[in-house]
Amino acid sequence: MALHRLTSITLGVPDLAASAAFFNDFGLVGGSGGADESRWATRDGGEQVELVEAPHRQLQRLGIGAEDSDDLAQIGARAEQAAAEIVESSAERLALVEPATGLLVEVSVAPAYAAGPSTHTFNRPGLEPERIDVPAKSVLTDQPVRPSNLTHVVYSSPDQPTTLTFFTDVLGLEISDQIPGVIAFARCGEVHHNVAIQAGPVAFPHHIAFEVDDVDDVVRGGQHMVDVDPNRNMWGVGRHAIGSNWFWYLREPGGTFVEYTADIDRISSQDLYRPKDWQGHEFLYSFGPPPPPEFLEPADLAELIAAS
Numbered sequence: 001m002a003l004h005r006l007t008s009i010t011l012g013v014p015d016l017a018a019s020a021a022f023f024n025d026f027g028l029v030g031g032s033g034g035a036d037e038s039r040w041a042t043r044d045g046g047e048q049v050e051l052v053e054a055p056h057r058q059l060q061r062l063g064i065g066a067e068d069s070d071d072l073a074q075i076g077a078r079a080e081q082a083a084a085e086i087v088e089s090s091a092e093r094l095a096l097v098e099p100a101t102g103l104l105v106e107v108s109v110a111p112a113y114a115a116g117p118s119t120h121t122f123n124r125p126g127l128e129p130e131r132i133d134v135p136a137k138s139v140l141t142d143q144p145v146r147p148s149n150l151t152h153v154v155y156s157s158p159d160q161p162t163t164l165t166f167f168t169d170v171l172g173l174e175i176s177d178q179i180p181g182v183i184a185f186a187r188c189g190e191v192h193h194n195v196a197i198q199a200g201p202v203a204f205p206h207h208i209a210f211e212v213d214d215v216d217d218v219v220r221g222g223q224h225m226v227d228v229d230p231n232r233n234m235w236g237v238g239r240h241a242i243g244s245n246w247f248w249y250l251r252e253p254g255g256t257f258v259e260y261t262a263d264i265d266r267i268s269s270q271d272l273y274r275p276k277d278w279q280g281h282e283f284l285y286s287f288g289p290p291p292p293p294e295f296l297e298p299a300d301l302a303e304l305i306a307a308s
């Protein structure tokens with residue numbers, strides 16, 4: 001697949017300082033050694049979140065990484081064929097406008113993540129111990145969780161089929177799983193989903209997710225966030241069925257949910273992927289606490305509709 005990962009996003013927030021404090025606690029690193037509250041870096045992906053002041057929360061830009069400039073040329077040709085608006089086209093960068101919501105999608109040539117392997121160890125019955133004579137690293141450390149990368153964005157669109165078609169037919173993402181007309185999980189590499197498009201009354205970022213090393217970091221990170229401010233808690237800890245990923249969702253001050261996630265499925269080929277026939281609650285999760293109603297209908301939805 002020509003595309004291979006998300007690169008970065010621009011997120012509009014009504015209170016930049018408050019959202020900056022959230023992402024600092026979440027484990028991202030502020031730009032310019034912490035002096036720049038508008039740019040936030042992950043451990044392995046560099047500056048992946050740009051915050052800008054906006055009247056209400058908005059996904060203003062979504063960046064996707066391509067392997068080389070030939071990939072950009074092919075996407076550009078498909079965009080022309082589909083009469084999609086092209087804002088900029090060069091050998092290194094292609095900027096398009098998603099037709100249903102106006103979202104700016106920027107495709108650029110980007111390297112793969114250079115993530116080192118986790119140093120966490122696990123002991124399981126029937127297998128050689130990975131750790132012996134010492135406690136687990138995650139109970140010994142007092143260092144904050146540092147998310148590896150921005151791994152997915154779930155975006156609500158009032159015209160879900162049009163937005164989804166743009167991501168699949170123009171950009172070339174593949175659908176891993178979907179509940180037709182409700183939500184589609186699409187990927188631009190091996191990770192089960194990098195972009196999910198859900199049907200909603202208005203365009204807004206439902207949540208953004210950061211991949212951490214393992215479930216230890218999901219729980220440790222989430223617990224730290226709610227220890228600092230219990231009002232941040234949204235939903236978790238649990239495990240999704242679609243994608244299999246562990247999750248703990250927090251609420252950032254602008255209203256967007258922000259997820260620690262780990263152990264998401266990898267897909268080598270859509271032909272080889274064998275998902276279950278998802279039923280009932282599995283659409284949302286396999287186990288963990290039930291989702292709060294606000295996860296499905298965010299508290300600021302009426303405000304977002306009024307502002308659209």
Ligand SMILES: [Fe+2]
Pocket residue numbers: 152154207209259
């Ligand atoms: Fe998610």
